[in-house]
Amino acid sequence: MQRCARCGADVRVEHGRACRCNVCDFILFFNVGAATAAIVEDESARLLFTIRAKEPAAGYLDLPGGFIEPDETAEEAIAREIKEELNVSVENLRFFCTVPNRYLFCGVIYHTLDVIFLGFLAREADLQPADDVTGFEWLKKEEIDLDRVGLDAARLALRKYLDTA
Numbered sequence: 001m002q003r004c005a006r007c008g009a010d011v012r013v014e015h016g017r018a019c020r021c022n023v024c025d026f027i028l029f030f031n032v033g034a035a036t037a038a039i040v041e042d043e044s045a046r047l048l049f050t051i052r053a054k055e056p057a058a059g060y061l062d063l064p065g066g067f068i069e070p071d072e073t074a075e076e077a078i079a080r081e082i083k084e085e086l087n088v089s090v091e092n093l094r095f096f097c098t099v100p101n102r103y104l105f106c107g108v109i110y111h112t113l114d115v116i117f118l119g120f121l122a123r124e125a126d127l128q129p130a131d132d133v134t135g136f137e138w139l140k141k142e143e144i145d146l147d148r149v150g151l152d153a154a155r156l157a158l159r160k161y162l163d164t165a
C-alpha cells in the first residue's frame with residue numbers, strides 16, 4: 001500500500017497494523033481475515049485430505065476449507081466449502097480450535113485466523129473434487145507426512161489433532 005485509498009497522497013505504516021495518510025489522516029487497517037478448515041475422519045480413523053489445484057502450494061495436501069465470506073458464520077462457511085470442493089455434506093461438524101495463519105497471495109502476505117472443525121464422513125462417500133481442489137486422499141494417522149501438507153495452518157491444526165487424538 002503506497003498511496004491513500006481516499007485522496008491518493010503518501011501513507012505511512014503505523015505499528016505494522018495500519019496505513020495512515022500523511023494528508024487526510026485516512027487509516028486503512030490490516031485486519032486479520034477469517035478462514036475455516038475441517039479435519040474429517042471416516043469409520044476407520046482415516047483422515048481426509050484434499051489436493052490443492054492452485055497456488056499457493058499447488059499439488060500439496062490440504063484440509064477442506066477456505067475463506068469465510070462477509071455475513072457468513074464459520075459453521076456455514078465450512079459446510080459450503082466442503083460442498084464446493086468435494087460435493088458432499090459432512091456430518092457432525094464441531095469446533096476444534098483456531099490457528100493463526102499467513103497466506104501469501106499475489107506477492108502479498110495476508111494474516112488470517114483459521115477456525116478448525118472436526119467431522120465425520122463415511123469412507124464410501126462419493127467425493128467429487130471441484131473448485132480449487134484437484135483430488136483427495138484418505139490417510140491413516142501413521143501415513144500422514146506433514147511435509148506433504150502445503151499450508152502452515154493446516155499443519156499446525158493436524159499436529160495439534162494428532163497430539164491429542
Ligand SMILES: [Zn+2]
Nearest residue numbers: 004007021024
Ligand atoms: Zn488521504
